[in-house]
Amino acid sequence: xxxxxxxxxxxxxxxxxxxxxxxxxxxxxxxxxxxxxxxxxxxxxxxxxxxxxxxxxxxxxxxxxxxxxxxxxxxxxxxxxxxxxxxxxxxxxxxxxxxxxxxxxxxxxxxxxxxxxxxxxxxxxxxxxxxxxxxxxxxxxxxxxxxxxxxxxxxxxxxxxxxxxxxxxxxxxxxxxxxxxxxxxxxxxxxxxxxxxxxxxxxxxxxxxxxxxxxxxxxxxxxxxxxxxxxxxxxxxxxxxxxxxxxxxxxxxxxxxxxxxxxxxxxxxxxxxxxxxxxxxxxxxxxxxxxxxxxxxxxxxxxxxxxxxxxxxxxxxxxxxxxxxxxxxxxxxxxxxxxxxxxxxxxxxxxxxxxxxxxxxxxxxxxxxxxxxxxxxxxxxxxxxxxxxxxxxxxxxxxxxxxxxxxxxxxxxxxxxxxxxxxxxxxxxxxxxxxxxxxxxxxxxxxxxxxxxxxxxxxxxxxxxxxxxxxxxxxxxxxxxxxxxxxxxxxxxxxxxxxxxxxxxxxxxxxxxxxxxxxxxxxxxxxxxxxxxxxxxxxxxxxxx
Numbered sequence: 001x002x003x004x005x006x007x008x009x010x011x012x013x014x015x016x017x018x019x020x021x022x023x024x025x026x027x028x029x030x031x032x033x034x035x036x037x038x039x040x041x042x043x044x045x046x047x048x049x050x051x052x053x054x055x056x057x058x059x060x061x062x063x064x065x066x067x068x069x070x071x072x073x074x075x076x077x078x079x080x081x082x083x084x085x086x087x088x089x090x091x092x093x094x095x096x097x098x099x100x101x102x103x104x105x106x107x108x109x110x111x112x113x114x115x116x117x118x119x120x121x122x123x124x125x126x127x128x129x130x131x132x133x134x135x136x137x138x139x140x141x142x143x144x145x146x147x148x149x150x151x152x153x154x155x156x157x158x159x160x161x162x163x164x165x166x167x168x169x170x171x172x173x174x175x176x177x178x179x180x181x182x183x184x185x186x187x188x189x190x191x192x193x194x195x196x197x198x199x200x201x202x203x204x205x206x207x208x209x210x211x212x213x214x215x216x217x218x219x220x221x222x223x224x225x226x227x228x229x230x231x232x233x234x235x236x237x238x239x240x241x242x243x244x245x246x247x248x249x250x251x252x253x254x255x256x257x258x259x260x261x262x263x264x265x266x267x268x269x270x271x272x273x274x275x276x277x278x279x280x281x282x283x284x285x286x287x288x289x290x291x292x293x294x295x296x297x298x299x300x301x302x303x304x305x306x307x308x309x310x311x312x313x314x315x316x317x318x319x320x321x322x323x324x325x326x327x328x329x330x331x332x333x334x335x336x337x338x339x340x341x342x343x344x345x346x347x348x349x350x351x352x353x354x355x356x357x358x359x360x361x362x363x364x365x366x367x368x369x370x371x372x373x374x375x376x377x378x379x380x381x382x383x384x385x386x387x388x389x390x391x392x393x394x395x396x397x398x399x400x401x402x403x404x405x406x407x408x409x410x411x412x413x414x415x416x417x418x419x420x421x422x423x424x425x426x427x428x429x430x431x432x433x434x435x436x437x438x439x440x441x442x443x444x445x446x447x448x449x450x451x452x453x454x455x456x457x458x459x460x461x462x463x464x465x466x467x468x469x470x471x472x473x474x475x476x477x478x479x480x481x482x483x484x485x486x487x488x489x490x491x492x493x494x495x496x497x498x499x500x501x502x503x504x505x506x507x508x509x510x511x512x513x514x515x516x517x518x519x520x521x522x523x524x525x526x527x528x529x530x531x532x533x534x535x536x537x538x539x540x541x542x543x544x545x
Contacts, residue, residue, distance in 0.1 A: 001060045002026035011096045013071070013078075013089055020044065020075035021068040024059035025102065032104045034310035035097045036063045038111040039090065039118035041073040041080065041165070048111050051136075051281045053299040061303050062311075066097050070118065072207075073168070080169065082208040083117065083142070083227050090122035098129035105129055108306045112136035112243065113250070113278065120229040120257075123236045132309040134302050136243035137250045137278055138257065140233075143224040145253030147214045150463035150476050152441060154391055155504040157249055160189055162202060162211035169205040178205060189393075191501040233260070239267040241305045243298060245276030246328065246458070246481055247285060247388075247395040255339070255480060271339060272301065272324040273482070277395035286388060286396035288456065291331045325424070328458060329448075329484030339480075340425035340541055347414060347491065347538040349431070349530035355410045362412035364491055364538065371531035374410045378440065378497035378508075378524040384408050386502035389445065389460040390479050400447060400494070401455040409496040410528055413449055421485040425541035427459055427478040431495070432534035434470035437508035437524040441465065443499035444478055446538075449490040458483050462503050466510050470529075473536070493538055497526050 005025050010018040022044045026033060036058055040048060044067040047055050055065040071089055072080030098105045107129045109119040116138035123133055139146035147158060167182035178201040185198045194202065202211065217223040225231050240261055244254035251273070262269045274294060277285055281296040307313040321335040347364040355362025355374045362374065384406060388398040404411050429444050446459040461478030468474065485491060498505055508524045530536040 002028065002062065004056050004059045006056070008075070011093065013092045017071055017078040018076065019068055019071060019089065019093065021066050022047075022055070023100070024055045024065040024067075026059055026062060026064070032102055033062055033064045034104050034306065035100065035107045036065045036306065037068070037093065037097055037107055037109045037122075038066070038115050039068045039070050039086070039093065039109075039122070040111060040115040041070050042114075042168070043074045044069045048115055050279050051112055051296065051298070052110070057299070058303070063306065064097075064100060064103055066100075068093060073172075080207045082210045083121070084208065086118050086121035087125050087232075090118060091125035091127050094122060094125065094127035094129050098127075104310075106131050106310050108132045108134070108310050110134040110136075110302055113138070117229070120233070123238055124229060124232045126235070130238065132239045132241075132305065134241040134243060134305060135254075135257065136298070137245065137248050137254060139250055139253035140228070140257040140260070141220070141224070141230045141253070142228045143220040145250055145256060148218070149252075149391065149503070150461070151218070151466075152462050152464040152506075153215065153218065153504040154249065154502070156189065156191060156386070156392055156501040158211065158214060159191070160186065160393060162206050163189070165207050166202050166205040169207060170201065173205070175205070189501075237265050237267060239309050240265075240269050241302065242269065242271045244271070244273040245278065245281065246273060246326070246479070247275070247277040247390045247397070249278050249390055249395065251390060251479060258339070268322065270305075270322045270324070272298070274326045275328055277390075286394065286398050288397045290326070290328065293331055293333065294326055325482040327422075327482045327484055329486060334482070341543055343542050343544055345421075345540050345542050347493075347540070349412045349493070349528070349536040349538070351410075351412065351530065355412060355528075356407050359404055359411050359413065362410060364412045364414040364493060368532060368535050368537070371533050372529065374528040374530075376408045376410055376497060376526050376528070378408060378506075378526065380505060380507060380521045380523070382408075383498035383500040383505050384443070384496040386499050388457055389499070389502065391460070391462065391499070391502040397456045397458055399454045400445070400457055401453055404455060404492070404494050406496075408498075409494050411495075412493045414491040416451070416490050417485060417487045419487050421491070422483075422543040423485065423540050424482045424543045425480055427461070427481065427541070428475065428539040429461065429478060429493075430473040430475050430539065431536040432470065432473050432529040433465075433468070433526060434529065435468070435524060435526045437522075438510045439464065439466040439506055439508060440468075440524050440526055441497055441503065441506040442474065442526075443496045443503070444476075445494040446478060447492045447494065448483070448485055449492045451488060455492060460499070462499055464506060495528060497524065
């Protein structure tokens with residue numbers, strides 16, 4: 001292990017803005033090292049240590065580690081424009097770090113969330129020094145993978161993030177009053193409405209006014225096209241280690257990028273997904289313990305990856321089959337050559353019309369029979385609440401047995417299984433529904449039911465529907481997963497018209513006048529149809545053997 005020196009250095013971008021970086025450098029006489037770069041907006045001293053080892057640990061493995069404040073954040077100069085300057089600034093930074101004293105001139109990048117996004121923008125810049133990246137928990141398309149899910153606004157997390165970034169901007173601007181307002185709002189998130197004093201502070205300091213821009217651009221239009229990495233990724237090709245979590249908000253972004261790159265790349269594309277939320281990455285999430293095998297192993301994997309692509313070390317066999325997935329239920333890692341299987345199983349929805357009243361009425365079966373209608377009412381005074389899943393601040397698996405007793409949640413449960421069921425990859429719902437409203441939402445949660453009555457969610461999905469033709473099924477994907485449903489337990493699908501505050505409440509109108517939900521809101525009736533004429537079904541990828 002090396003002794004490490006740390007220094008803070010400023011570099012100038014092409015337009016003269018000075019960006020601050022902490023450099024962690026092994027102490028040697030004349031040895032040269034590759035560079036590991038992380039570019040982030042939360043203060044370089046944090047360096048994503050909420051999920052990664054400290055940069056000093058990485059430097060001790062024989063790397064020069066550079067943690068940089070992006071433009072307008074931390075100690076860096078300039079204005080922070082969300083995702084707007086990262087390509088140009090990324091190129092200039094790569095040019096600088098490649099020529100640092102003691103550098104081999106070869107650079108790898110790591111980091112999650114925004115720090116994952118900066119890797120994609122640096123890759124887009126096509127600087128020749130960048131040899132590999134390890135993007136974790138990112139959006140390939142900002143609209144579909146981050147801000148919205150199937151046209152439904154990801155309300156709680158977007159609001160929380162906007163308040164966090166705005167509070168930091170207020171602090172940097174030395175506006176103590178606005179900072180206190182936003183900081184306190186972050187501690188007690190105002191999910192039912194924004195008080196005027198909070199909205200004023202948010203509008204003043206929200207970078208690029210992005211929160212209100214995201215609300216305004218509620219379809220995947222040119223605004224999103226200009227910002228999304230996907231738009232510029234046609235000519236990008238690098239070896240990539242893709243990192244995700246089964247309960248991460250942005251897993252679909254990780255999988256979408258991995259899917260595109262694995263189709264076109266001439267380089268190795270590896271994927272690892274743990275039983276993790278956006279954070280933390282560990283063996284326990286909410287009240288579920290996944291054993292020590294679920295521990296965060298990303299630091300060791302990344303060093304092996306960087307040793308291969310920045311030092312030419314071919315000795316590691318950590319990526320033998322390229323896809324490494326933590327299987328919930330068995331609580332072990334499995335290796336695969338591909339993410340999705342071609343093997344699927346279908347469960348049809350059936351009931352006597354009381355599936356929202358009795359949790360033993362609605363059935364998931366292999367036989368499609370009858371013609372059934374389950375009616376639920378979306379009452380905005382008591383919207384069905386969020387509980388775990390991938391899209392809320394408290395992400396993960398929780399016992400939703402009591403929640404499923406609500407009359408605005410319709411449930412369909414299989415018989416107890418006679419043999420283990422291994423679900424891996426995509427889960428899709430095709431559901432026939434009709435409503436008396438112009439617009440309505442459907443939230444779907446898939447759970448494992450145990451004989452003691454406990455019901456633990458492991459996958460969910462959400463969609464906003466407008467001007468729907470009831471003769472056509474509504475098709476959407478739930479969160480991908482890898483789980484072993486053990487025999488003598490059952491599957492349950494729970495469907496509701498809301499999942500608040502994870503997603504914004506749909507008040508039944510295509511457009512609300514000035515968002516005046518106080519006056520426009522009306523209860524919405526939704527019928528879930530199933531049977532021979534309307535074959536609503538759940539389609540699951542399974543693993544044989």
